[in-house]
Amino acid sequence: MNAMGRVCDVAVIGLGAVGSSALYQLAKRGIEAVGIDRFAPPHDRGSSHGESRITRQAIGEGEAYVPLVLRSNAIWEELESVTGERLLERCGFLFMTRDDAGTSHHGHAGFLRRTRDAAERFKIDHEVLDAAEIGARFPQFIGLAGDETGYYEPGGGYLRPERCIAASLSEARRAGARIVTGMRVCAIERGADQVRIRTEREEVVARHAIVATGPWLPQLAKPEIGRHVAIRRQVLHWFPVHDISAYRAGLTPSFIWTHGLDSAEQFYGFPPIDGLVKVAREDDAGDFDIEQASREADFDEGPAMAARHVTRHLAGLAALPSKSAVCPYAVTPDTDFLISSEEGATVVSACSGHGFKHAAAVGEAAAALSIGELSSLDLPQFGPGRFNT
Ligand SMILES: Cc1cc2nc3c(=O)[nH]c(=O)nc-3n(C[C@H](O)[C@H](O)[C@H](O)COP(=O)(O)OP(=O)(O)OC[C@H]3O[C@@H](n4cnc5c(N)ncnc54)[C@H](O)[C@@H]3O)c2cc1C
Structure with a gap:
């Protein structure tokens, strides 16, 4: 750490389903990455607790999701083999x-x-x-x-969400990622060639930030992106x-x-x-106050x-x-995911009640975008621009 605080190549903000997966992929590729979470994942405050999440391979929400779930299953199985943990139960x-x-x-x-x-x-x-x-x-x-x-x-079944997150984080740490928990990010300031991430305790300076804060996404995303996300109580x-x-x-x-x-x-x-x-x-009744409720x-x-x-x-x-x-979970008006990558920050939400099964591949895609690579997956359809047409 220097006078500016921690300096890294990519900072991943939010280490739930998507952020832990992104951090794992970055660390595996030798990218200097820092993961930050306001709690200590896996935890029971966000969208990823409760022991089980349905997974299926033929995705009725849209065929663009099929490559995401197939790639995710391969990543969960890779994590199973390196950690010895059972993550994916193919019970049908x-x-x-x-x-x-x-x-x-x-x-x-x-x-x-x-x-x-x-x-x-x-x-x-x-x-x-x-x-x-x-x-x-x-x-x-x-x-x-x-x-x-x-x-x-x-070949469908369920995933064990807390174990998936714990496995991604332990493998990310083993591959060299730094993980800071119990530290809330308060603001992100995008500069010409770096991003300043202000937290409750220190400042982190990165070349790029991945914002994967799930149901807290509207707090850190730009308003023109965050306004497309509502939070629902389940x-x-x-x-x-x-x-x-x-x-x-x-x-x-x-x-x-x-x-x-x-x-x-x-x-x-x-x-x-x-x-x-x-x-x-699935309950779509009313907005959920993520801080107070x-x-x-x-x-x-x-x-x-x-x-x-x-x-x-x-x-x-x-x-x-x-x-x-x-x-609680985040939901968009058309129930599709939200992925927006621009200079300095990638904002990513595998949301709307069907994202866990895809989170490993979505995290991998966010990691690729953060280092300037194009993802092989079909991501443009998840951009916020679709709401303006
Ligand atoms: C009840 C329920 C049932 C579901 N069922 C299914 C299912 O059967 N199948 C399926 O595929 N999907 C399902 N989903 C959807 C899936 O679980 C979610 O889409 C997924 O868990 C979202 O992951 P995430 O990483 O976006 O958010 P989260 O896992 O909530 O992670 C966000 C993280 O960001 C951190 N954070 C937030 N703000 C800050 C900040 N300012 N600074 C630092 N850290 C911060 C939080 O502490 C948290 O750890 C379900 C969701 C719910 C709620």
Whole structure:
């Protein structure tokens, strides 16, 4: 450190899903990089906690995401082999709907058809199931109406988010990155050939900054970028398994299920982890105050999840959750990611409730952009300019 504070080539601000991945890639390539986080990741204040995140390879949100998830899976597997940690569980993924054209997921009607089209185009192993086949193959799903269609992808499953972040950071550190936690970045000042990063404690000077602050992104991004991001409160619930017979190993995919004829009648969940099944629904109600709002679920949210979704549709679970957690995320108007790279700073958010599965590749792409390389992935479509047309 000199009189100006730390000097480095690239500073990565925010070490959650995306920032930890970017730092890992920079360090692996021998770039002098510093990672800064206001907390000590992995932590439970941002968008990346709660033990599990669904991953699938045929991406109904858009075919541009398929190369991102395939590249991410390769990176998670590389991290698994160097750390010995289990990060990616390929237990299968099942999407179920009763009215594909009339309901939507992540803003896209016909999500099953879009997913199936992507699977066919990228030759991703999958099956299309009717209600009888779903009921016979997966006894944990009950209360089927009889008109469901399912898209089943055996190579899908879930990621363990806290372990992914910890693995990226430990490998980044091992490859030479400096990591500073418990230090909030207050402002970024872009100069002609350097960026000054003012924190609560010191100043960091870098040639380029990657801003990967997730649901805090509007605080540090330029207003013309940050204004496209809203923050939404999401609640996760864990239900104890009382009858394990419906959850036979190898037959318990992660799932997204629209069990009614309205998109609001949708929830998603995971196989049991340590005797608990985690479920949630995507909530787009109201803005979330990321600094002030409570991270506790309201007392009536667990019973509401049980009554509306779990009791009628999942076998063998307790009547009420044993724990719940609040986990906010950033969302854009079209639910696509936001990546903006210009002189001095790359602002990146794998957002809108579907970003974890892509975070390793998005972090790698941000690392490439920060050192002036073009990413081989199709990133221009995620630029903020799309909102001005
Ligand atoms: C409930 C929920 C369920 C989800 N389910 C799925 C799923 O099933 N599948 C899927 O693919 N995706 C899912 N997602 C989306 C995915 O988890 C997020 O897109 C992803 O975790 C976002 O990562 P991030 O790096 O952008 O943000 P984060 O992981 O939140 O990281 C941001 C980091 O920036 C730090 N930071 C913020 N401000 C500052 C500052 N001023 N100075 C220094 N550091 C700062 C924070 O401390 C934090 O560590 C879900 C999200 C939520 C919330």
